[in-house]
Amino acid sequence: MARDYVKRCPLSSTKNCCFVTAAILLIIQAASCQRVKVVPEVEAYPTASVDLRCQFVQGGDTKLTQVSWIWEPVEGQRDNIAVFHPTYGESFPPSPFNGRVSFVAGSLNNPSITITNLTMSDAGRFTCEYATYPIGNAQGTTNLVMLAKSKNSAHAVTVQASSDGRAVVVARCVAADAKPAANINWLGLPGGTENITAVQAPNHTVTVTSEYQLAPTASDNGKELTCIVSQRIQGPPQSFTVKLSIEYLPSVTIVGYDQNWYIGRTDAVLTCQADGNPAPTAVTWSAVSGPMPDTVQIDDNKLIVRKVDESVNTTFVCEVKNRLGVSKNQVTTTVIEAVEDPSNVGVLAGAIIGSLLALLLVGALIAVLVTRSRRQRRGYPGNGEPGSYSNKVRLFGGAGNKNGGPGANNNGPVYTYRESDPGPLVEKGNDFLHRGPPGPAPTAHDILLSSELDEAERRKFDALDDSLEEEEEERYDSFGVGMAPAYHIHRHDEEMGGVSMYLDDDMESQRDGSVISRTAIYV
Missing domain, CATH: 2.60.40.10 (Immunoglobulins)
Known part of the structure; x- marks a missing residue:
């Protein structure tokens, strides 16, 4: 048909006719290829199996005569690996696939094959080609891609x-x-x-x-x-x-010397520490001064001085070796005189500290006793508070003015103690305050020592002390049993240097309606 078309082409257009003829042939071949159904690309792994499918799509009066599988590992190389003929059956020409390839169904309608035990070199183009009549050969190609995990x-x-x-x-x-x-x-x-x-x-x-x-x-x-x-x-x-893994020479250090090697010290130790790759295999000690002293003992990487003496006043060298070579380090030891037996240092220090503590305790105890004795002599109890009066009421008042004369009724301090309300004696205007526990009655002089009175009152009570003692002896016997004697202090203007002890305003009204003297003492 193509030749008849070429004969009809004019000679002047021969070139154009050739192009048309080639196009017709390609169309015819494409039409024949479309009748063979295959999978365009298949991926597989080594040692696995793969199925390559192929099927002819019937059309018209096309007659199938034979089917073949052709392998193309590289461009330009073609090898038949399997052939099926309806009369002669299956055939497997010599190829790298012998023993590993077989037909799935063994028929012209389904000439699919199976390849087992795949290798990476099996990758390539596999073409399923039919021989037909009257259209000629029809084929389809599958690209086998072999994959491999790394x-x-x-x-x-x-x-x-x-x-x-x-x-x-x-x-x-x-x-x-x-x-x-x-x-x-x-x-x-x-x-x-x-x-x-x-x-x-x-x-x-x-x-x-x-x-x-x-x-x-x-x-x-x-x-x-x-x-x-x-x-x-x-x-x-x-x-x-x-x-x-980095190899290096040994790195050597010597530890243990504390600069306190005194004569007589025992069991002083030097340790040679080394690090290297490969690991050190040998450690050697030596002394710069010559042979190792008799008091020194070597134990692997340790140098032990059993007793320090002048022979170890030297420089010790530690040498370490591994496969790459030798490294070393050294330390100079200085022997010093022993000041004292170090075993007694702790005992001596403890004795000194104990003695100091004992002295501090004794001193503190003496200070407390002296302070308490002084307070008691002044009329103060051991707790530091002023001594209390007896269980009767004692009143002192009538402080003079700043010129030495008497002052107002409420200007002088009032000191009182009541049996029902114990407490220390204090001063608070004209009010009566109750204070601490009853005790021996203080004298006027004791009250003066308490620094509670001003200067005028101190002079007044200095004169009263002597007269009170005499009058107390004369009047005490005149009182009956169960009666509280009262001590009345008479005026002695001449004896007191012209200072009147008792003035007209000495008497003072109380809240209960009674009148008492501010300067009289009641026992």
Whole structure:
């Protein structure tokens, strides 16, 4: 039909006729392809199985004669892997799929196949092709995509501490044999850099390697880095934590010397502490002055001085070794004279402190006794309050004015004690206050000592003291039993230097209607 169309084309337009012919052929081929139904793309994993489906869509009087499966791993290569003929049956030409490929139903209407134990190299184009009459061959192609989850791992790279600041690889993370390729990220130490490489294998898998580079120091040993691997088909990202392994020479310190090595001290100890990677394997002690003193004992990393003497007045050296080399440190010990036996220091200190406390207690007790004795001599009880009067009422009043004369009735202090209301003697205008417990009656002189009276009253009661004593003896016997004697003080103007002790206004009215003298003493 195409040849007849070309014959009818004018010679002047031969080129255009060729284009039209090619288009017609493509349309015819597309129409034939549309009759074969396949799945455009299938994904599978290694060691798994896959079904490749194929079906011919009947139309018109097309006769099916044979169906074949053709594998194209790369462009330009075609291999028959399975053939089905309605008369001759199934056939499997030699191919990489021998023993792993089979027909599902084994018929022209359903020539689907199954491939087992897949490998990454099985990926490619699989074409289901029908031989028909009268339209010729009809086909459909399925693209088999092989996927592989990455095989992830991470580890530290043992390196020596950098002395020149040069960065080296300290950790490595690998996502191997992956399709599609995986992504790698690092978390952890700042200041490092990442170097990523990707290598594709013949089976189209990709291995991604990420190396973490750092200028390592001894302090970086044991620190942690985290590698995070992510891939589209593996699900959540995987993380791997690695501890850095940085090798370094031992770091040596000596502890235990307290600068108090006095002669006679026992069991002084020096300890050699070392840290290194790899771990230290040997510790050696020596003395700069020569052989180790006889009083010194070595116990692994400890130097023990059983008794301090002049022989340990030297410098001790501790030497530590590991696979990388040797490091050392030293300490100079100075022996001093013993001032006193340190075992008696605590006893002596306790004795001194106890003596001081005893002296303080005795002094405090003496002070209290002296103070109480003085207060009692002044008419004060032990509690520091003024002494109380007897259980009778005593009144003193009539203080003079500032010129020495008598004052008003209510100007002088009134001192009183009532038996029903105990309390210390106080002054409060003309009122009578009741104070503390009854006791021996104080004399006028005692009251003066209490600093409750002014200067005029003090002079008055100094003169009264002597006369009261005489009159008390003369009058006491004149009173009967059960009667309270009263002491009346007569005027002695001449004896008192012209000062009148009792004036007309000496008498004072009371609330109950009675009149009493302000200067008389009632017992």
